Amino acid sequence: MNFYLKSWTVLVTIIFVLIACTGCRQRSTSLQDFSGEEFIMNTLVRVHVICEDEEKGRKALKQAFDVFKKIDHLTNRFPENKPVASSPGDVLKINGSAGLKPVQVSADTIRIIQRSQYYAGLTGGAFDVSIGPVMDSWGFGNNQQYVPADEEIGRALSLVDYGKVEVDPGKATVFLTEPGMSLDLGGVAKGYAMDEAVKALREVGMKHALINAGGCVYALGTRPDGEPWRVGIQDPRSSGDIVAILSLKDSAAVTSGDYQRYFEQEGVLYHHIIDPSTGKQARELIQTTVVSESATDADILSTALFVLGPRRGMSFVEDLPGTGAVLIGPDKVVLATANLNNQLTFTGDGGYQIARNVTQKR
Ligand code: AMP
Ligand code: MG
Numbered sequence: 096m097n098f099y100l101k102s103w104t105v106l107v108t109i110i111f112v113l114i115a116c117t118g119c120r121q122r123s124t125s126l127q128d129f130s131g132e133e134f135i136m137n138t139l140v141r142v143h144v145i146c147e148d149e150e151k152g153r154k155a156l157k158q159a160f161d162v163f164k165k166i167d168h169l170t171n172r173f174p175e176n177k178p179v180a181s182s183p184g185d186v187l188k189i190n191g192s193a194g195l196k197p198v199q200v201s202a203d204t205i206r207i208i209q210r211s212q213y214y215a216g217l218t219g220g221a222f223d224v225s226i227g228p229v230m231d232s233w234g235f236g237n238n239q240q241y242v243p244a245d246e247e248i249g250r251a252l253s254l255v256d257y258g259k260v261e262v263d264p265g266k267a268t269v270f271l272t273e274p275g276m277s278l279d280l281g282g283v284a285k286g287y288a289m290d291e292a293v294k295a296l297r298e299v300g301m302k303h304a305l306i307n308a309g310g311c312v313y314a315l316g317t318r319p320d321g322e323p324w325r326v327g328i329q330d331p332r333s334s335g336d337i338v339a340i341l342s343l344k345d346s347a348a349v350t351s352g353d354y355q356r357y358f359e360q361e362g363v364l365y366h367h368i369i370d371p372s373t374g375k376q377a378r379e380l381i382q383t384t385v386v387s388e389s390a391t392d393a394d395i396l397s398t399a400l401f402v403l404g405p406r407r408g409m410s411f412v413e414d415l416p417g418t419g420a421v422l423i424g425p426d427k428v429v430l431a432t433a434n435l436n437n438q439l440t441f442t443g444d445g446g447y448q449i450a451r452n453v454t455q456k457r
């Protein structure tokens with residue numbers, strides 16, 4: 096759900112926000128929609144809040160953006176992306192001390208890594224935040240992407256092992272036990288920032304809000320007319336179109352896709368989601384969307400399912416309480432968990448074949 100890049104999807108989101116406001120004006124003249132967008136975490140973060148008080152609304156927007164900036168600072172692993180004169184963030188410090196010593200970090204960083212480690216265990220390492228060296232070997236992050244030799248991938252892979260990421264919550268430290276290891280929280284940080292931003296909005300009394308951070312969405316409460324928020328899942332092969340609409344209330348929906356970050360070499364596209372068992376692109380799916388009350392979990396799981404592929408991914412996610420998923424394969428076959436039946440509507444566009452457990456209406 097790369098909404099900001101996809102005009103039709105943006106339209107869908109905006110239309111529903113507008114409808115929501117029209118509805119609320121009929122009941123109360125004072126409800127207003129406040130929105131803003133900022134480029135943070137390498138993506139456009141767009142926040143809508145709907146409330147009666149302009150000062151409160153504007154303050155809420157600022158607080159939400161401040162949370163994204165704070166988590167970006169803690170989790171970004173590239174120094175050149177840091178604001179001038181700020182001290183290094185937690186991930187930079189952890190990576191800089193790999194093989195040397197444990198590093199004291201913030202409670203946020205501990206929580207992000209602990210949750211990542213939990214899912215690393217559950218997915219047998221399909222999700223592994225120690226993927227940093229392999230991401231580097233493909234050149235992701237420094238814009239010098241190329242296909243590395245197998246030996247180079249092999250060397251990088253020998254440094255990938257979530258079992259060697261030691262978290263001590265009591266001392267608030269993280270230690271990468273081997274020199275050369277590095278954390279990459281790109282598959283989870285946005286989701287965590289989203290949860291914290293939503294918490295901040297709730298704390299200042301916001302009842303209706305929609306945050307959209309490049310593929311990571313949270314619908315806080317309902318629209319003001321009591322209806323769920325509606326967000327589009329973009330067509331992974333046609334950026335202006337949508338495959339399905341999700342109805343959401345107090346819920347996150349996070350999408351991973353092979354089109355979100357990639358480079359091309361000799362006619363082949365190489366994307367940014369790596370199977371830690373091979374060090375190469377996971378290719379069994381082209382898009383995954385996960386729905387959960389926790390954006391952190393949804394973010395981790397969308398990446399994890401992408402790696403697990405349709406068979407292992409579906410059997411894994413179907414056993415996870417409170418979690419829905421929509422998986423799309425390169426053959427345009429769509430799989431969805433049955434628990435999304437009442438909140439997922441396929442548009443019928445794009446030649447997608449809905450495999451099972453799902454309704455198709457227009
Ligand atoms: P997402 O868009 O949430 O699926 O995250 C993709 C990002 O997660 C990549 O750009 C990497 O930073 C990171 N990543 C790639 N492969 C993995 C993996 N197998 N486990 C954890 N993180 C990964
Ligand atoms: Mg993710």
